[in-house]
Amino acid sequence: MKNTIMRSFYLTVLLFMFGIVFFAVSTMAANYYVDATAGSDSNNGTSTASPWKTLTKVNSMTFQPGDTIFLKKGEAWTGRLWPKGSGSQGAPITIDAYGTGNAPHINGNGQESAVYLYNQQYWEIKNLEITNNNGTSSRRLGIYVVNEDAGTLEHIHIVGNNVHDVYGDNVKDGNGSGGIKIRTIAGNVKSNYNGILIDGNVVGPRVDRTGIDVNSDYWCRPDSGCTGTYNWYPSTDVMIQNNYVADVGGDGIVPMATLGAIVQYNTVNGFNMRSGTPNAGIWAWNADHTVIQYNEAFNGHTTRDGQGFDIDYGQTGTIVQYNYSHDNDGGFILICQPGGAKNDGGIVRYNISQNDYERVFHLIGPTTNTQVYNNTIYLPAGSTTQPINVGSWGGYTQSISFYNNIWHLDGAGSWLGIANAGTFNFNYNTIYGVHTAGEPADPNKLTANPWLAGPGTGTNRTAVDGYKLLTGSPAIGTGMLVSNNGGKDYWGNTVSSSAAPNRGAYNGSGVQGTPPSPLIVHNGGFETGALGPWGNWNTASVVAGNARSGSYALQLAGGPGSSEQVVQVQPNTTYTLSGYARTTNSSEQVRIGVKNYGGTETYAVITSTSYTKGTVTFTTGASHTTATIYVYKPSGAAYAYGDDLSIATTASISNSGFESGTLSPWTNWNTASVAANNARSGSYALRLAGGPGSAEQVIPLQPSTTYTLSGYAKTATASQPVRIGVKNYGGAEVYAVISSTSYTQGSVTFTTGSSNTTATIYVFKPSGSSDAYSDDLTITQ
Incomplete structure (x- = not known):
């Protein structure tokens, strides 16, 4: 007990003495002021009223812990x-x-x-x-x-x-x-x-x-x-x-x-x-x-x-x-x-x-x-x-x-030297756009568009939201779990230690926005002045001049020769490839075409000596995510030129002729069904049994794009017309009115809004008791 009391006494004394020292240091700390105009080195420098003047004076002093040197x-x-001296813990100079x-x-x-x-x-x-x-x-x-x-x-x-x-x-x-x-x-x-x-x-x-x-x-x-x-x-x-x-x-x-x-x-x-x-x-x-x-x-x-x-x-x-x-x-x-x-x-x-x-x-x-x-x-x-x-x-x-x-x-050079690396693990990456020489194999590679919200739009470290993923991105939740992953993404979103992460720097659930076009022809107008990412076989180059638009065009200097590009596509999707070409000798054709898409190679033949448009429509295979497009001159010595190539999704209507024998994916309001008679073509047609009644279908479209909806309809009573129309596309509802008792075509043209990716098409009989029928609906861009 005595030792305990003595230890307590000595501790109290030590703490007291430390307090005195700290108090002394604190009270000794001083502020010094320096003013190059109104100061004087003969002043004490301890107030704004009596500042020092020169750096020489400051440099001659050894300052103490807690001091502050104020320059005006x-x-x-x-x-x-170069002032002298050092501060101390809790009392810097x-x-x-x-x-x-x-x-x-x-x-x-x-x-x-x-x-x-x-x-x-x-x-x-x-x-x-x-x-x-x-x-x-x-x-x-x-x-x-x-x-x-x-x-x-x-x-x-x-x-x-x-x-x-x-x-x-x-x-x-x-x-x-x-x-x-x-x-x-x-x-x-x-x-x-x-x-x-x-x-x-x-x-x-x-x-x-x-x-x-x-x-x-x-x-x-x-x-x-x-x-x-x-x-x-x-x-x-x-x-x-x-x-x-x-x-x-x-x-x-x-x-x-x-x-x-x-x-x-x-x-x-x-x-x-x-x-x-x-x-x-x-x-x-x-x-x-x-x-x-x-x-x-x-x-x-x-x-x-x-x-x-x-x-x-x-x-x-x-x-x-x-x-x-x-x-x-x-x-x-x-x-x-x-x-x-x-x-x-x-x-x-x-x-x-x-x-x-x-x-x-x-x-x-x-x-x-x-x-x-x-x-x-x-x-x-x-x-x-x-x-x-x-x-x-x-x-x-x-x-x-x-x-x-x-x-x-959207452009890239080659992947270089990867084969020289020792252990090179490459897995669960997304490579979208151009695919150039040396690209490494990846057993879980995605090549589909990752749906970045706005790639290329970053302006500073805190303004890069264009690299977030849009809702529905194929990169969301498809990454590989990495241990000790840091726990959060670029924007502070949680990265789980147990669930599959996203690919890329963003790990949120997705942001709202317009999905990008599923396919892009890179450098389709050759306005970069260079061929890449198009490849050259034999005679292809980009030249200044002979352009349909802009300043540059693809040149095939004699034949045979071609230029190709691998583009990204979605499986089971119909596309239209369009482009312009001309040949300097009408007996030596040039072709615009597509291959390696899951179907038979197809191309448009152009023999004109002035720029002429060529188009081909193709539907990708069930597992195909790329296609090869090309401009090709198969023979001869004359020059040929190509320009302004583009590719677009061909909008489609599911069960457009009702030949499935069922209404789906059309939806019924009141009177719609599929009948095994009164067809314009095939065996089935849409029936509206009296009125009012309608059938509707939501179809995917591209924003800011003009489409034409066409279809055939007839009504049993001319005074009870039927309508073929479109709504919910970003503009006012439009429709064609058909009052004929025999099949008659109706069509409407509309342009989707800047953020609209779907539209609702319909066949509608607003009133009356007689039947109406419709068949063979199509939509074109």
Whole structure:
């Protein structure tokens, strides 16, 4: 009991003493003010009425924990800001702004850096405008924080600053130029940082070389390919978020020699603007378990790398998720390592790539155990971007998996080098649009249109709803279950750990919208000026001139020769292929046709020397999802030309002649039935036994499309007419009135609304007691 009482007494004393110390620190903390116009270095600096004037004065001071240095807004200083001292836990030293107007401006004017800390900790640098430009280029930085032989330094926060016009050189080096750099220099004491926050800064324009980076000389380990003395000592608790990096000479944002860094909610707009070396937008190097998420990277200007994102070598377990990459010269993502290094267990999931160039996925070197799943990729018509490019860097990819991804390819280049990969798992992916050389096999591949709400319409990271799936999409619920799948999609929708997910970056139940046309002829007017995705056999090319419309046409330079394209179709569906062609010699025909659709090859023959339309109608087989369309000149030496090819669904009416002997799928109101007599053709007809009564059917149609409904009807009494009409199509109800006692054709023309995909057709007798009959209804586009 006595020992317990004594321990309690000593604890009370210690807590009391700690309280005194904390109180002393708090009461010792001071605010200091700096005003370049009204200040004086002879002032005490402790109020807005007696501010200091120069950076020299600030740099001469050693500040204490809890102190704040306030620089006046609207003022400017030339030179380097390097205040001394360190804060403590709970009492950092802060540099901030006061007053009104523009942020306080520091121009380093050719110094190594404009703002500098050396072997200092517990600092926060906020709300400054920083430049470093004296008209000549050299190694130069905006904000530069250095640890040399200081062990672990804590709590470096750089928040809300505007760093631009840093006229550094573009040498690619850990000790190179940049906007914001936190660096550890090797010495006698193994050193690193803990608690780095780089938040809400604007870096750029005109910053050379790197926008934001954290790096260290303590990088040597086998994972990075280093064979020297191993000294890897990563910085921890690193957060880089909410920054806007624009117009940088080289790389955008790069954490190096870190463990568990998080890089999120950043935008990199314009990287490698002036460097001739390999660069990427956001990436990590020699850094384990990095999470790169909710970022946007675009306008990368190089194909020497040049991707929006990168899982580089010297890493284990990097996750790249919920990012938006677009319009980068080098593509979406690089996954790489040289032989002798390590890149293991990377994950790329729930990202969106739009209009990236050169290659979407660049896989180079013997990386291992990478998973790429539930990403959505869009390439526009005329694109020659390679969906995947596998290359060697001391070996090829050893093991990688692609699951549940959507490639919506209105245009694309070849899939390159996949056969060189070791273990290449490719399953449950959707590849819609063009199908180019090297496309990998997939036992559960879908080639049907995934029904993206608006592919190609993304404008920024939070405005990409065009990559959600429409209700009824074949990609909904047809993916492969992936363990440890992150639990949510790009938009925050739950991804189940037990139920089959969607394909692509969206895992919701679907959004309302107009389903896309089930079939598209890509580059049907050849207005890209190039042949792709059409193929060439023997003589085909695209020429400027000889066009029916626009500026370009397909040319078959003599014969035989042809150009073909594989298009996506729905099974058991009737289509009409239309196009225009001409030949320079009427004795040498040119054909527009279709094959490989589940039926007999069919084509239209054109012998005219002026553009003439050719059409063919075909119905796909029960299991066919593609067809090959072509323009073909079978023989002769004369030239032929083709232009303006298109394909459309031929609308159909089920049981249009009632020859099933039953009413279905027509529905009856009051008096409708099928009779085995009074047919116009065949054996059966629709009977309306007196009136009023009707039969209706809902049919699928395309939005904003003009159709003609035709059919035959008769009535037993001329004064009791019968109607053939259409309603619920997006316009006013229209119908034809037939009062003849013998079969007479009636027809109506209508145009569907911009969001209408169905219409209700009907045969209706509004009144009377005599019978009426109808037969042989058709609808044409």
